[in-house]
Amino acid sequence: MSVKHAVTSRLSSLLHLPPPSTEVDVERSLRVPMRDGIDLIADHYAPRSGTPAGTLLVRGPYGRAWPFAALYAQVYAARGYHVLLQSVRGTFGSGGAFDPFVHEVDDGADTVAWLREQPWFTGSFGTIGLSYLGWTQWALLADPPPELKAAVITVGPHDVTGPRWGTGSFALNDFLGWSDLVGRQEDGHRVRQLLRQARAQRQVAAASLGVPLGESSRALLGDGARWFESWLDHPDSGDPFWTGLHLGDALERTDVPVLLLSGWQDLFLEQTLEQYRRLHARGVTTGLTVGPWTHSHMMTSAAPTALRESLDWLGAHLGADPDGVPLQRASPVRIHVGGAGEGSGWYDLPDWPPASTEQVFHLQPSHRLGAEQPAPAGEATFVYNPSDPTPTMGGRLLSPAAGYRDDTALARRADVLTFTSAPLAADLRVIGEPFVELAHRCANPHNDLFVRLSEVDAQGRSRNVSDGYLASVPDADSVRIDLDAMARVFPAGSRIRVLIAGGSHPRFVRNLGSGETLSTATTLATARHTVTLDGRSRLVLPSAD
Numbered sequence: 001m002s003v004k005h006a007v008t009s010r011l012s013s014l015l016h017l018p019p020p021s022t023e024v025d026v027e028r029s030l031r032v033p034m035r036d037g038i039d040l041i042a043d044h045y046a047p048r049s050g051t052p053a054g055t056l057l058v059r060g061p062y063g064r065a066w067p068f069a070a071l072y073a074q075v076y077a078a079r080g081y082h083v084l085l086q087s088v089r090g091t092f093g094s095g096g097a098f099d100p101f102v103h104e105v106d107d108g109a110d111t112v113a114w115l116r117e118q119p120w121f122t123g124s125f126g127t128i129g130l131s132y133l134g135w136t137q138w139a140l141l142a143d144p145p146p147e148l149k150a151a152v153i154t155v156g157p158h159d160v161t162g163p164r165w166g167t168g169s170f171a172l173n174d175f176l177g178w179s180d181l182v183g184r185q186e187d188g189h190r191v192r193q194l195l196r197q198a199r200a201q202r203q204v205a206a207a208s209l210g211v212p213l214g215e216s217s218r219a220l221l222g223d224g225a226r227w228f229e230s231w232l233d234h235p236d237s238g239d240p241f242w243t244g245l246h247l248g249d250a251l252e253r254t255d256v257p258v259l260l261l262s263g264w265q266d267l268f269l270e271q272t273l274e275q276y277r278r279l280h281a282r283g284v285t286t287g288l289t290v291g292p293w294t295h296s297h298m299m300t301s302a303a304p305t306a307l308r309e310s311l312d313w314l315g316a317h318l319g320a321d322p323d324g325v326p327l328q329r330a331s332p333v334r335i336h337v338g339g340a341g342e343g344s345g346w347y348d349l350p351d352w353p354p355a356s357t358e359q360v361f362h363l364q365p366s367h368r369l370g371a372e373q374p375a376p377a378g379e380a381t382f383v384y385n386p387s388d389p390t391p392t393m394g395g396r397l398l399s400p401a402a403g404y405r406d407d408t409a410l411a412r413r414a415d416v417l418t419f420t421s422a423p424l425a426a427d428l429r430v431i432g433e434p435f436v437e438l439a440h441r442c443a444n445p446h447n448d449l450f451v452r453l454s455e456v457d458a459q460g461r462s463r464n465v466s467d468g469y470l471a472s473v474p475d476a477d478s479v480r481i482d483l484d485a486m487a488r489v490f491p492a493g494s495r496i497r498v499l500i501a502g503g504s505h506p507r508f509v510r511n512l513g514s515g516e517t518l519s520t521a522t523t524l525a526t527a528r529h530t531v532t533l534d535g536r537s538r539l540v541l542p543s544a545d
Helices: 005-014 068-077 104-116 132-141 172-184 190-208 213-221 228-232 269-281 303-317
Strands: 024-033 039-047 054-060 081-087 125-130 148-154 258-265 286-294 333-337 345-349 357-364 368-370 378-384 417-421 428-432 435-442 449-456 462-470 479-482 486-490 495-501 527-533 538-543
Touching (some): 039 068, 039 104, 054 104, 068 081, 068 303, 081 104, 104 132, 132 148, 148 303, 172 213, 190 213, 333 428, 333 486, 357 417, 357 495, 378 495, 435 449, 462 479, 462 486
Parallel strands (some): 054 125, 125 148, 258 286, 368 417
Antiparallel strands (some): 024 039, 333 345, 357 368, 357 538, 417 495, 428 486, 428 538, 435 527, 435 538, 449 495
8 A cells, every 4th residue: 555645745735844755655554573472553654765764663552543644654754764653552453451651661672673573674763753652762762772773752751650740749631631532542433532522621620520539530431541540549659550650761771862842831841851951961962842832732733843853853863864964953952932022932052941040029918029028028828629629721731721821710719829010121031940939838738739920911811821739738938839941031011920829620630638548538628828928938030131
């Protein structure tokens, strides 16, 4: 079977890519044996080229049809690469049972062993893919085979222990929604699938409010996604249950050149930045691109940028340009600075984060935010009620509602504290990782803190910029909440706002306030929070020149 040249040409035009260089043949449903006797199913995309550019391995759980076939097989095969697109264990015809993240180290190694024996294998290979397809790449990089010469990892985690995403809280919306999606994705009834996807976010939100959570989640998931309860029942990231699901060793072992692609509103942003820092510190050839994108944008609005940079990276480290000269990335780091002020747009940087100076804003009485310390000191209080949890509005989550959103309504809630600056006299360019320190106390020891940085325009509309979350807040005079890395210009005339709440639901599981086990808890208790405004409660921004 062949992929029509007109199809790949049209796709290239839509993605603003150079025209394809070759036609492509596809050999479908190849059987790849694993060490335990089961076979995984894969499709081989073969360029009709006497001098192939190289071989690419793509492993994922989402099937081998549109859009993954187009964006991770056809595009590359049409430019001279042999591509093996494989369904991981227990998905889309591959044998065994799908147990997320568990088998990818062994199955990846067995796939490479099979790849070596194929007559079309070019002797070296690269890996590409996003999200779970990024996890399968880290699984190979944990013990990289000698033939692996390049990797392009798009919004791919290396750590799913907890699963916590660095906050200490369970990412309920992401894991419940993803489990529901994957558990039902092979339903062959197309109309039913589309209707389910249209209703998915409402159904996830409704299930996340049920008590006990394990029971309400199972009612949503039906007979699928049997792994979900085990995640709820092992909330401690140090539990042996999670052994093997932290691939941090890959960041210390691999010397393979890695290109990392992400967005400021991607749910795995902090992991991507950690990957860059640790690889770059070891001298591994590493590229980092971060744009104004969410997780799902990487296959839509971000796709043209991601594909162009991926092709360049693979050309530099797996092949060469037509003149035989290796392609070179202009700089290790490329970021998009958002906002309406002067200095927004794309920038090349020698490293991340760039040099900056601290710009401090103090939380003050009367909901003010300013450079001067409060005089006299004051207090501000709010009550978090788990029966009416503070809702999620935008931010880094796996949902169509992710990203930059109007959160004006959030600032009006009684369970949210807001502190807003005067209009800025000049543009303020912030690039780096801000944080908030709070002089905070709460009589209920079972409490969380959600902190948001927003931009308020001249019309009074507020939009989220950066979030931070701290679960099980320690009993201390001052607590620090790290906010999302960001790159933004706050234009002159706009105002900066800090919002403080006791949760963000359903992005993070609500703290019921009772200390009971997550999956079986039924008791709800409120938490009264007090923030002291005496100079210790402050926002610290990394201001760039």
